[in-house]
Amino acid sequence: MTADEEPGYGIGAVSRRLGVPAPTLRTWNLRYGVGPSRRSPGGHRRYDTRDLWRLEEMNRLIRSGVPPADAAREVLRVEAVPSAVPEVRTEEIPSPLAERPGIPTAAMLARAAMTLDSRTVYDWMEASLARNGVPWTWERLVMPVFETICDRQAESGASVEIEHLFSDRLLAALIRLTARPARPVNTRPVLLACAEDEQHSLPIYALAATLTTDHQVETRVLGARTPYPALADAMRRLGPSVVFVWSQLPATGDPAPLASLPVLRPPSLVVAGGMGWREGLPTSVRHVTSFQDALTRVLTALA
DSSP: OOTTTSOOBOHHHHHHHHTOOHHHHHHIIIIISOSOOEEOTTSOEEBOHHHHHHHHHHHHHHHTTOOHHHHHHHHHHOSBOOSOOOOOBTTBOOOHHHHSOOBOOHHHHHHHHHTTOHHHHHHHHHHHHHHHOHHHHIIIIIHHHHHHHHHHHHHHSOOHHHHHHHHHHHHHHHHTTOSOOSSOSOSSOEEEEEOTTOOOOHHHHHHHHHHHHHHOOOEEEEESSOOHHHHHHHHHHHOOSEEEEEOOSGGGOOOHHHHTSOOOSSOOEEEEESTTOOSOOOTTOEEEOSHHHHHHHHHHHHO
């Protein structure tokens, strides 16, 4: 169905669907510009699917404690709304957000995390990963949201629960993207792990998800706080082409254990990722500090 053919909905039907009084909907339209964008043949204002999406999200934000003016600014700033919406009956208006989540701004995603709305955080992350890919989502949404959460922690000393919820939902969305490709381009997997005491594992899952979904590379992720003897055993069993070890904090970035990793035949390239690594990395180990550099280094090794 094209935009011109899409049915419009009257204010009464929208009010019943959202549970928002019609006078409130009129106020949102007059005061904030969040209202119907179409007209019926008789000249009456009608809400289309995009309007319903905005109202659904504005209503959710307000219920979570966001002032109406701020909620309106956020929904009007959304860059991407579902482009293809299933045909619906006028007497039965579905929730566009529930059927196919739109892509939020970083501010909207941060607010969902701060209200501990785990379902919305997960749905939005999954939608963005599917639509825009891992690198875009990481740079445009994940990093700004973590920056917002860290700023709040610095100001109040609280918000640890917000960080944990956001990290957990993001990790769940990324793990789904790391399954073995149907036809991997590599015969020897890429092995990813955190340094022995490093708990920040999201970057290695983001890298693994990108390698899997964008480049059909088979990966194995050992996760956070991987003891070096366990990493060595995994190397011997898998014979990986690349071993990527992540250290985010200097406390976990002791380079000495990397020198004791087994030398395999054929050899494995060891890549140390992150800003935590201290001076003294073995000469055979490559050091990268950005997402793009890590991706390039691994793909170059595979080629």
